[in-house]
Each structure stands twice: as C-alpha cells, then as structure tokens.
Amino acid sequence: MISIIIPVLNEAVTIESLLLHLCKNASETQIADILVIDGGSTDDTRTIVQRFSRNSTFPIQLIASEKGRAKQMNTGAQHATGTILYFLHADSFPPKGYDSLISEAVQKGNPAGCFKMKFDSDHWWLRLASWLTKFNWRACRGGDQSQFITRALFDEIGGFDETFVIYEDNILINELYSRNKFIVIQEWITSSARLYREKGIWNLQYHFWAIYVKRWLGADAEELYAYYVKHIKLHRKTSATLSEKGVQPKEVFSDK
Numbered sequence: 001m002i003s004i005i006i007p008v009l010n011e012a013v014t015i016e017s018l019l020l021h022l023c024k025n026a027s028e029t030q031i032a033d034i035l036v037i038d039g040g041s042t043d044d045t046r047t048i049v050q051r052f053s054r055n056s057t058f059p060i061q062l063i064a065s066e067k068g069r070a071k072q073m074n075t076g077a078q079h080a081t082g083t084i085l086y087f088l089h090a091d092s093f094p095p096k097g098y099d100s101l102i103s104e105a106v107q108k109g110n111p112a113g114c115f116k117m118k119f120d121s122d123h124w125w126l127r128l129a130s131w132l133t134k135f136n137w138r139a140c141r142g143g144d145q146s147q148f149i150t151r152a153l154f155d156e157i158g159g160f161d162e163t164f165v166i167y168e169d170n171i172l173i174n175e176l177y178s179r180n181k182f183i184v185i186q187e188w189i190t191s192s193a194r195l196y197r198e199k200g201i202w203n204l205q206y207h208f209w210a211i212y213v214k215r216w217l218g219a220d221a222e223e224l225y226a227y228y229v230k231h232i233k234l235h236r237k238t239s240a241t242l243s244e245k246g247v248q249p250k251e252v253f254s255d256k
Contacts, residue, residue, distance in 0.1 A: 001032035002099055002148075003082030007065075007072035008036055011090040012043040014192070016052055018090055023058050026099040032082035033059045037075050039067035070160035070168035077151075077159060085154055087147040087169075091192035092117075094146060101185050102148045111153045112176045113183035114145040121193040125201055136184045138177045139212075143169030144191040145184075153181065164221040166228045167211065199232065207231045 004022060008015060015036070022034060036049045046062060053060035065075040073087050084106055088094065094115060095101065105113055118130040132140045147169065157175050160168045176182040196204050210231075211224055219227075 001082040002030055002084045002086050002102060003032045003076075003080030004034045004086045004088055005073055005076030005080060006034070006036050006088050006090055007039065007069045007076070008041060008045055008049075008090050009039040009067065010041045010043045010045060012041070012045045012048055014091045015045055016048050018088075018093060019049070019052050019056070019060065021093050023056060025094070025096045028058060030099040030103060031058055033061060033080060035076045035079055036060065036062050037065045037072040038062060039065055039069075039072050068162065068165055070162045070164055073168075074159045074162065077154060080151070083151050085149055085151055087143075087149075089144055089146070089191065091194065092144050092146055092189055093191075094189045095187040098187075098189075101187055105148070105183060105185055106150060110181075110183045112147070112149040112181050113185060114141065114147055115185045115187055115189040117142075117145040117189050117191050119193040119196075120190055121196065123193075123196075123201060125205070126193055126196065134184065134186060136182065138174070141170070141173045141177075141182075144189075146189055147172070149176070161221075165225045167215060167221075167224050170212075170215070204232070 006015075006018070019034065019036075022031075038046055038049075049060070049062045053062065061079065063075060063079055065072045076087075077085055084102060086098075086102060098115070101115075116130075116134040118133075119126040121127075133145055149172075153176075157172065161171045162168075164171055173182070207227075211227060214227065215224060
C-alpha cells in the first residue's frame with residue numbers, strides 16, 4: 001500500500017487538479033492514504049482540500065505542519081500508514097497507473113526511485129532537460145520527478161534532513177545513490193515550469209547550477225538558503241502580483 005505525501009504552501013491553483021488526477025489514475029486498493037501537509041497556507045488551499053476529501057472515496061487527510069518542505073514531508077511520513085511512501089510536489093502530475101508502476105518496482109527489489117519527468121513547456125532547453133531525466137544519473141535528479149521509497153529504508157536513513165530549508169530532496173537522493181538504491185521508472189511525470197516562466201529560463205537555470213555546485217564544493221544548509229533568498233525567492237510584491245493573475249509561485253525551493 002502506498003501513502004502519497006504532498007507538502008503544500010499556498011497551492012490553491014493546482015491542488016484540486018492534482019488530487020483529482022491522483023484519484024482518477026490509481027486504484028483505491030493500492031492507495032493507503034493521500035496526505036496533504038500544509039505549512040501555513042494563507043490562500044484557499046486548506047478549504048479546497050477539505051472540500052475535496054469529503055466527496056472522495058480515497059482516504060485524504062489535511063495535516064498542519066511547521067513551514068519547510070523537509071519538515072512537512074517528515075510530518076507526512078509520521079502520519080502515513082502505507083509501506084511505501086510517495087513524496088510528490090503539488091504541481092507535478094504522475095503517469096496513469098503510477099501506483100502499480102511504483103508497487104511493481106518495489107516488488108522487483110527496488111526500494112526507491114522516481115519517474116522520468118517532462119515540463120509543461122515546449123522550450124527547447126526544458127525539453128532537453130526533460131529528456132535527460134530518463135537516465136539514471138545523479139546529476140539529472142530532482143524533487144520534481146517525485147520520490148518513492150519504502151518506509152523501512154526511509155526510517156533507516158532517518159528521513160529528510162530538516163536543517164536544509166532548500167535542497168532537501170537532493171540530500172535524500174544523494175544518500176540513496178550512495179547506497180546504490182535508486183531507479184528511474186521509464187514513464188513520464190509532468191511538472192510545471194511556472195518558476196522558469198517567472199524568473200526566466202537561463203537566469204533560473206544558472207542559479208540552480210550554482211546551488212548544485214556550491215553544495216558539491218561543501219556549502220552547508222545556511223549558505224545554500226542565503227543564496228536562494230538572494231537570487232531566487234520571490235519578493236512579496238511579486239508573489240501578490242502573480243496571485244492576482246491566478247498564478248501561485250513556489251515559496252520553497254524546487255528543481256524547476
């Protein structure tokens with residue numbers, strides 16, 4: 001049985017579509033629960049999730065947590081009842097039958113992995129970046145590709161490192177690669193390129209590369225977050241403007 005864990009912060013624009021997608025493309029017999037972990041949303045995210053859960057045949061819970069995706073995902077893991085944990089961003093839509101694909105991968109002896117990923121964009125660079133995710137190379141990994149992991153392995157590793165406000169997905173992935181316990185399921189998950197559209201593709205890609213290299217050279221969680229705040233994080237004025245246009249920017253780091 002799979003527990004789906006979705007950390008959210010002001011995701012009113014996408015969360016209902018994601019929940020509908022998850023329920024339409026999986027079997028109730030394989031989903032233990034869908035846990036939406038809210039880090040203090042100030043929009044309609046909570047209301048939308050509560051309304052959807054009342055009308056769904058899938059077990060959906062809204063759980064409050066401290067802000068910070070690592071903290072939120074660890075909170076979700078604590079409440080999850082499944083033997084497989086599936087961590088998913090609120091704007092990433094897994095393929096049809098994702099539950100069976102994950103279960104089959106685990107049954108074949110693969111305790112952790114992700115899907116290959118494509119962006120909802122036709123820009124040539126993002127299409128190339130998407131194509132590269134099919135390869136099981138560490139440099140091609142990121143949280144937007146989603147992450148499945150058995151509860152036993154997750155507990156053995158100790159969960160997500162909560163000292164990392166950003167880059168927490170990659171820290172866990174690094175550990176999995178060091179143990180040689182990671183596969184890429186060759187089906188597409190579709191993820192939003194909204195942050196690229198807001199920040200500019202080359203500008204954002206440069207800063208993502210910079211963060212990757214900084215971590216490779218030994219930068220700690222505080223240094224990475226300071227760089228992110230300076231170069232990537234949206235200011236309140238920008239966020240408010242986007243919200244008026246019906247776009248909810250990510251306030252926590254992702255690989256988009």
